[in-house]
Amino acid sequence: MENKETFVKKLRSSGLRPTKQRLEICKVLYERDKTFHFTIEELSKILKKKSKKSISLATIYNTVHAFKNKNYLKEISINSNKSYFDTNVSNHHHFFNESTHELIDLKDTDVGVIKIKKKIPGKKIKSVEVLVKISS
Amino acid sequence: MENKETFVKKLRSSGLRPTKQRLEICKVLYERDKTFHFTIEELSKILKKKSKKSISLATIYNTVHAFKNKNYLKEISINSNKSYFDTNVSNHHHFFNESTHELIDLKDTDVGVIKIKKKIPGKKIKSVEVLVKISS
DNA sequence: ACTTACATTATAATGATTCTAAAGTAGTGT
DNA sequence: ACACTACTTTAGAATCATTATAATGTAAGT
Structure with missing residues (x-):
């Protein structure tokens, strides 16, 4: 449970610009009580429902990878055709x-x-x- | 270290016809002292070197999956774009x-x-x- | 405001895997 | 040996997740 300002600070402090899209994704990922497990496809669907102007798939991939590199997301080892991510790092x-x-x-x-x-x-x-x- | 007849028996006993291709693949996978870890791509390269008439990629996929289903191969959970298999089941x-x-x-x-x-x-x-x- | 480096986007490209449907082969019965 | 049928192999197309491209947009410092 965090608010927009917290996300903005966190992003800035790790050298990521707090863009509209990244903040939107932060909300979906981190404004929750429990940790969240997801595939890009699932995240993409949730984002589509949430807002009228949808975020490009490429941006979702970019953001998830940026967050993973900054250790805000963890990638889980499963052999599946899709990658799984976890907000519990x-x-x-x-x-x-x-x-x-x-x-x-x-x-x-x-x-x-x-x-x-x-x-x-x-x-x-x-x-x-x-x-x-x-x-x- | 097994011989051709052993492979033929094993395949027959599990309802798989002992075809030329499957026996060729058995040799590469099981005629070894240590267990073998591989991706389809690696297996395919080895098979190409071994014999003049190469086995179709589709057959390699089919065979590996058939062997996995019969518990002659194990798929290893790693998040990678490729699947890894193991002869140690x-x-x-x-x-x-x-x-x-x-x-x-x-x-x-x-x-x-x-x-x-x-x-x-x-x-x-x-x-x-x-x-x-x-x-x- | 101006500038510049960073972000987003639609689209194309890639690469692993699966599907298709035609041709080949093993095993059974004759 | 021969024929039959079900299972296999095959080349190539299709699919699906992911990454690259390059043009457009935007954040933030000067």
Whole structure:
């Protein structure tokens, strides 16, 4: 739950101009109580409904990637033809419902500590992600 | 390390006709000491080198999907524009080298037991996969 | 206001994957 | 061996997500 001014500041502070389109997208992504999982297609549909003058698909792609690079969005590793993004950028894991293609957050505390006992010389661990596939 | 007859039997026993193309692909995939991680593109290149009369790309896709459905191949969850497959169909995890896009197996024993403390009513856990992203 | 670098846009291009429908082949029965 | 049928392969077209292009628009500093 944030307001327009907060978005404007955040964008400016990360070197992104607070354009009409970016603020519109911020509203959809971050004016929520829960975290939001989405594909570009889903985001695009929501934006179409919300406003009369729709935002170009290219801009949605650009913005989502800009937000991902600034760590305002996280991309989730799922093999699907589409990319999934998450407004929760903290270290956490996911359920993936194979029937509905829905993602559900697993808090860090929902998953026991994960010990990686193997090391690859000269490589650093960037992230450890658990994907729990479920279906009915 | 298996021979042609073994492949023929395995294919027949799962209702797949042992065609020239499928046997050729079996050789590339399973006549190895270590497990093999690949994309369709990589597999296609290897097959092109191996034999004069190349196998159609559509057949490679068909075969890989048929093998995946019969549980002779596993698809790995990575968000990439391409799909990755693994000849190791057992329950195990992966390192993904973000610099080289290379996959490395983590034996089940290389990762501590993963406890999923959250349950989703009416849903069964189909798999639990850990992806450890690394880079230099 | 003027300028400039950054953004948006419609459209085209790309690239992986899937579809199509025609030609080929394996396996069965004769 | 021969014929039949269902399954396979194939080249090429189609599809779909994503990225590139290049022209137009806009934010923000001077």
